[in-house]
Amino acid sequence: ALNCPTGVRALLRLFLSVAVAAGLTLPAQARPILSDSQKSYAAVCLEDAEPAARLAASCETAIADAGIGASDLREIRVVLALAYDNLGKADQARRLLEDVLDEDPAHTAALNGLGWVHWGTDDYDLAKAAFQRSLDTGATAQGFAGLASSGRLEGTLAETDYLRLMDAAIAMSPGYTWAMRDKAWYFIDEGRPSEAEPVLRTALFEDEDDPWTLYAMGAAMSAQNKYAAALKWLNQAVETGHAPTSAYLSRARVNYWVENYRRALIDAERVAQDWPGSSDGPVWKARSLAALGLRPAGISVLQDFLEGGHNSFANYWLADLLYNGDEVDEAITALTRNTNDDAADYYDHEMMAMMLLEQEQYTDARGHISAALELEPDASYPVYYASLIEVAEGDYDTAETLFLDALADGLPRRHIRSFSGAMTDTGALDRAIAFRHKANQVSADN
Numbered sequence: 099a100l101n102c103p104t105g106v107r108a109l110l111r112l113f114l115s116v117a118v119a120a121g122l123t124l125p126a127q128a129r130p131i132l133s134d135s136q137k138s139y140a141a142v143c144l145e146d147a148e149p150a151a152r153l154a155a156s157c158e159t160a161i162a163d164a165g166i167g168a169s170d171l172r173e174i175r176v177v178l179a180l181a182y183d184n185l186g187k188a189d190q191a192r193r194l195l196e197d198v199l200d201e202d203p204a205h206t207a208a209l210n211g212l213g214w215v216h217w218g219t220d221d222y223d224l225a226k227a228a229f230q231r232s233l234d235t236g237a238t239a240q241g242f243a244g245l246a247s248s249g250r251l252e253g254t255l256a257e258t259d260y261l262r263l264m265d266a267a268i269a270m271s272p273g274y275t276w277a278m279r280d281k282a283w284y285f286i287d288e289g290r291p292s293e294a295e296p297v298l299r300t301a302l303f304e305d306e307d308d309p310w311t312l313y314a315m316g317a318a319m320s321a322q323n324k325y326a327a328a329l330k331w332l333n334q335a336v337e338t339g340h341a342p343t344s345a346y347l348s349r350a351r352v353n354y355w356v357e358n359y360r361r362a363l364i365d366a367e368r369v370a371q372d373w374p375g376s377s378d379g380p381v382w383k384a385r386s387l388a389a390l391g392l393r394p395a396g397i398s399v400l401q402d403f404l405e406g407g408h409n410s411f412a413n414y415w416l417a418d419l420l421y422n423g424d425e426v427d428e429a430i431t432a433l434t435r436n437t438n439d440d441a442a443d444y445y446d447h448e449m450m451a452m453m454l455l456e457q458e459q460y461t462d463a464r465g466h467i468s469a470a471l472e473l474e475p476d477a478s479y480p481v482y483y484a485s486l487i488e489v490a491e492g493d494y495d496t497a498e499t500l501f502l503d504a505l506a507d508g509l510p511r512r513h514i515r516s517f518s519g520a521m522t523d524t525g526a527l528d529r530a531i532a533f534r535h536k537a538n539q540v541s542a543d544n
Contacts, residue, residue, distance in 0.1 A: 312334045514538060
């Protein structure tokens with residue numbers, strides 16, 4: 099969910115060829131054409147202002163030119179490594195940076211670059227080590243930001259330490275919008291999206307057209323259920339023509355929630371094309387199709403995707419579409435592929451408990467209720483399902499106690515009628531009426 103750092107752009111990575119690592123030139127036809135104002139390939143490389151592919155070609159050409167001093171050559175190799183990292187070859191970029199550090203172990207830019215390469219491949223422990231080495235050679239905004247972000251993503255850094263480091267980075271470089279976005283994402287991920295807003299507004303003041311900042315603002319609004327505002331920012335991000343695929347995914351979700359199902363479908367298609375191995379696109383495509391009255395088509399989308407291998411997220415939503423199409427047995431069969439896995443989550447067990455309850459398979463339902471509550475002890479729905487099982491088995495005292503517990507844990511009041519109806523169906527009409535009044539009072543008191 100983050101764009102790449104200023105001057106680093108570490109999300110895209112390209113593997114540097116052995117020939118380049120050895121300092122060989124590209125074929126003549128691959129050399130970029132210099133403009134009148136560009137005096138040399140070395141100057142173009144060191145300015146670090148070109149798109150990554152052109153920058154890499156300029157740096158490769160510059161490395162082969164005679165007469166470049168050792169210090170400038172190291173700088174060129176650092177820029178070259180980061181350009182390759184941008185283009186998707188992290189392994190080769192890392193080796194090039196390590197070569198520079200073999201010559202100059204205190205090269206700050208190389209240490210920061212190495213940190214970003216590790217950061218981009220989720221090697222956060224190695225990233226932290228590189229950024230700490232960088233800071234040991236001298237304080238830089240990238241060193242502080244990289245150390246903070248790596249610790250945050252690894253989950254090993256306390257909030258006070260993270261904010262202290264990131265604020266130091268922003269103080270050193272007030273226009274460092276990447277650091278601002280990382281800080282904003284921290285607040286979003288912690289469930290405090292309103293705190294992200296002022297940070298992102300500052301970043302937009304620096305660059306009002308940055309697609310990553312616009313996307314983050316959309317995500318912050320979406321997390322607060324401010325869907326109209328979210329769509330405004332996400333639309334602006336997409337309109338730049340450079341929005342990340344995650345912005346399209348976020349917009350698909352928001353459009354789905356506001357019942358713009360056709361628009362959600364279009365964005366879901368884009369996500370599926372960009373991320374063919376991810377379940378996100380197929381799931382939102384399938385859900386949008388189902389919402390448009392095309393449930394069989396949605397089911398086919400997920401079944402086709404799952405032919406490539408098991409995916410718990412896609413499988414959960416396949417079970418959901420099957421269940422809502424009254425194909426309960428097929429839904430149970432599908433969801434069993436999740437619940438038989440040690441990685442099954444709360445939602446897998448909760449949905450399975452609900453379906454087994456409806457099928458009057460109470461023993462198996464109880465097993466999934468217990469599994470769900472182990473994962474989410476304060477969840478209300480598994481307790482509600484347990485209360486319905488007790489009603490079916492005639493233990494009304496236990497059933498009422500469980501239902502009131504579920505109500506206290508946040509179960510929506512609308513289920514009072516369902517619970518009372520279940521009691522009525524078993525012949526306990528008077529008790530159902532009395533309990534409904536009691537439950538309404540308890541709910542009102544809370």
